[in-house]
Amino acid sequence: MITGEQEKIKITLPDGSKRELPKGSTSMDLALQISEGLARNVLAAKVNGEVWDATRPIEKDAAVQLLTWNDTEGKATFWHSSAHLMAEALEALYPGIKFGIGPAIENGYYYDVDFGGKAFSQDDFKAIEDKMLELARQKSDYIRKPVSKADAIAYFKDKGDEYKLDLIEGLEDGSITFYTQGNFVDLCRGPHIPNTGFIKAAKLMNVAGAYWRGDEKNKQLTRIYGITFPKQKELIDYLTLLEEAKKRDHRKLGKELELFTFSEKVGMGLPLWLPKGTALRERLEQFLRKAQVKAGYSPVVTPHIGSKQLYVTSGHWDKYGKDSFQPIHTPDEDEEFLLKPMNCPHHCEIYKAKPRSYKDLPLRLAEFGTVYRYEQSGELHGLTRVRGFTQDDAHIFCRPEQVKEEFIKVIDLVLYVFRALGFDDYTAQISLRHQTEREKYIGDEAQWEKAEQEIMEAASERGLRTVIAFGEAAFYGPKLDFMVKDALGRKWQLGTIQVDYQLPNRFELEYVGSDNQRHRPVMIHRAPFGSLERFVAVLIEHCAGNFPLWLSPEQIAVLPISEKFAAYAQKVYTMLEEKDIRGFIDNRDEKIGRKIRDAEVSKVPFMLIVGEKEQEEGKVSVRKHGQGDLGSFTLEDFAKYFQNEASIQPVSA
Template sequence: MSQEQIKITLPDESIREYASGASAMDVAVSISEGLARNVLAAEVNGEVWDANRPMSQDSSVKLLTWNDQDGKSTFWHSSAHLMAEALEALYPGVKLGIGPAIENGYYYDVDFGEQEFDSAHLEKIEQKMLELARQKNTFIRKDISKADAVKYFESKGDEYKLELIEGLDDGSITFYEQGNFTDLCRGPHIPHTGFIKAIKCLSVAGAYWRGDEKRKQLTRIYGITFPKQKELTQYLHMLEEAKKRDHRKLGKELDLFTFSEKVGMGLPLWLPKGAKLRERLESFMRKAQVRSGYEPVVTPHIGHKDLYVTSGHYQKYGADSFQPISTPHEGEEFLLKPMNCPHHCEIYKSRPRSYKDLPVRYAEFGTVYRYEQSGELHGLTRVRGFTQDDAHIFCMQDQVKDEFTKVIDLVLYVFESLGFEDYTAQISLRDPENKEKYIGSDEAWEKAERAIIEAATEKGLNTVTELGEAAFYGPKLDFMVKDALGRKWQLGTIQVDYTLPERFELEYTGSDNQKHRPVMIHRAPFGSLERFVAVLIEHCGGEFPLWLTPDQVAILPISEKYADYAQELYKVLESEDITGFVDNRDEKIGRKIRDAEVKKIPIMLIVGEKEAADRAVSVRRHGHGDAGSFSIEEFITYFNNEKADSLSQR
């Protein structure tokens, strides 16, 4: 009797037949031995599987290698298991929490009990992992009953795994084994440990079990692995570059911002130079918004609780995002503003609207407040108070796509002006399997999702679609920007919302003289100024374009004899809107130049006897050296041309 055959559909739509029980690896071998040597896992009917897991029905299969994100994730998840095996070998009795893959690498949460452990031990773990990897132990998947899973971890005395098992259904539990190590895991994993050739344990941190500050703090060990040593070397070089560009380090060196424990964690204080940088970004955005038909509005930093109950935000986020404000009158409930959109709805509602008024576009640099756990705060990228370049567009249904397209144009203008040239637009939709997470009708969601997809397609954006990443009130288009080091950041966002107009009972009178609901579009090209500035600092290494940099020139007199001319020059440049400072320190000119270079001042103006006599300046450019001698008038023209180029050439 011939064995039952199954049909496998590959990404190019070609169909191949295999015996039932064939694996994705069998498919790879049948295509090419070279391909098979690089296959780490497979996507089977949309789910990532072990490459060696047998298939028993017709399936769509995509083979995953290191070039696929899911391939990397599988590789790093398997590396976490390898780390756990090394830890058990080196520290007998250690108890293990969880060990997932993350965006770059993996971590494992560990309870060392009474055993000593610190970052000095990381190299020892690396060596043990390499030793185990060379054994090329196969990752073996095993289905196991809940009772047997409990029995296994009870015998090990591992309460963390037992707690995880409590939340699992019998019949859905799997173990994975490699070598002498067994772990509770749903998988998938790479075929064997031998794929892991280069290993680096990066850092150690504390992590509360299951993120609960009332639970025990475990030791979290971060690591990263690669299939080639060359790739690890390149990655470590990138990390060193990232340290140099760290916005917290550069923010301090460039006098941009600071934090104070007395003011409160996660509440940045902008220093004069940082405030100047912010003001220029805001001015840049305001001009772009005016050209695009936006009207400025200003709303309070607080709002009555009823505002957020009406919007649905309070029920959705509760005390996690909303901080109460004490008042002298009992029964009054005011909250720090965590978002601007409910206030803008009330502005729209302040007077009757006609279809002739639409679209209405309100823009505000609104500061909002959200409570983040102290362990999640990170410089300017995760703060508790931040300013959004927020705007809300109220329009008719037949205007949605056109308005959405115009917002895309604005976001791209911002990115191009600031040198962000590599970005992906993420279309964030509802999770169709979990619709109860969202508010609003299916019809409204379908309209909104269709408008976003069509606008992104017509603009020719490089897009990815993510199910389950929509806001609770509507789908969105998130712009994922890749910086100079290849790291991805989520910056600009655009969201279509049919829900808030319904909840706030917003209306306009249509051409049919009937009342209709407007559609609302939320948009923030920067996202938040704090996060945007952090990413911008790291992207350009603190070397801002000339139009944006806080101190555009440093005037460096050779000696105090030329201090008066330097001050006169400063006043002339200030009147021409050229900002900077005079370095009147009693230092040699070489030291002044070096210090200006460290501060990344774009233009240095050296003034001495000849310059004072000729009413001229000797110009040096940061990182480029001497640029020649100019009269004051010539320099002003030169500066303005360079400033214009720094904006238009992007």
């Protein structure tokens, strides 16, 4: 603790309270002043919005947030430090190896390593994990040291590590720091946790190849993925969660439940929806279409391609042209088209198709529009990352004074969708411009500020739990992104609402106001599902394939005990089908136990068993998936029970 008559600095805490500390005190000193219990859990600190080592001196008045394992930045710092610890263990076990980069990732960290021809595989994981924990128990401090560029180059030249030298080339003198823990020294800007003793559990997860700097012309390094925790129990819980996630993997369940497939001949990242998956998808679309019509939206349809000039006008070509499929040329060489990468420019042209008055606004145009974006093959992942996907897209054209009211209405629609599908745990992320990189965004400063304020006010009025993310705005406007937590506690970005003052300018959209003058409308982009493909993937994993009854592709399986009851089974099915209850008859020459097991595996919500007794009494014996026998029902009673169960209402995962 720093003492004496030193100059004082004022520290502002997140709750607005203030404390005084001697100049040069650290965030750890601050934590100790508050309580020793807190200090034992502090991993790093956010000083004036930048994450620092908790042991780094603070030389002037600052806003400080102490970061623990419960904070995203705290976890990231912990895992970044763990990457250094793994590198130290690797260097001890494999002398002479060289290192690329070792960042924290969403869950854990990785380090790219050049083993110089030494053999390495998953069989070596255990020895490295043991070494990491041995080193962690030494409680070595992570020590930050500024170095000159010349000294940094000299150090890694002497060590013979060309990858670090390559990194140093792009750094400015005066901005370079080394971090040391134990016997390991690394080029790193930090931050890091106070010492290795915080790391109590370590597990290496995977090994893969990675080209240096992502360039196939460079050498392929070995990328080692790992994860660490401050408690052994948390590692055990995490591994249990991973096992459950494997069972819920939408790629696995999508195949087992016959929902979708992919074909190399069709092309990577282009899903093919099978009949059951199509039924699921169409049910989702019908659900939202009905809600949209009720909310005053007008459905539209636009082509799958558009003139390149359309996207030049919108600004998307300059911003995303490299991520789009290359222009399509017609027999007329002067004509260039693109596979549609987004729907909004098309909707702007629909707005522009006739003169608009202030009385016409708001105009709400909605489309389930399929768009195409080129994703690198290594980034494709089931339905969550594809090259062709359908957006439940809508664009609201309104007067400036209508923006907040319309924004709130969209929030209500998004929350209705979430409640109906069992997504009860979510945070609204207010995505704003980067505070220091305003040049990345187009448009008028005053309009940006107004749009940002309107989003924050709308979220506040609806009582949403919010976080602010600087640098996450679209290039043309701020937005509200809904971050949903699934049944396994994983976060997904589902649903987005964006305020846009820019596209109406670019497309010269106008309406005649009550003053008989021409004005620009404001545009709100919204998509409650986001991407239908991604939404279905998340939904599959959230409910483990046990869809809400109203959404299930096959709601019933009629199971005749033997061929003798096939006619009665058909009668049962036909009567229920007339009541819009979907399913199938299992007429296979199998024992009833096998039919029940297969229906359970296929996650069919209800099994209706028919035999001699049921036929004589005009009834069905009902089993419910995951619950077992419900007893005997007349068809009318079952239909009433079913319709009540199938009503769109909040569901549990």
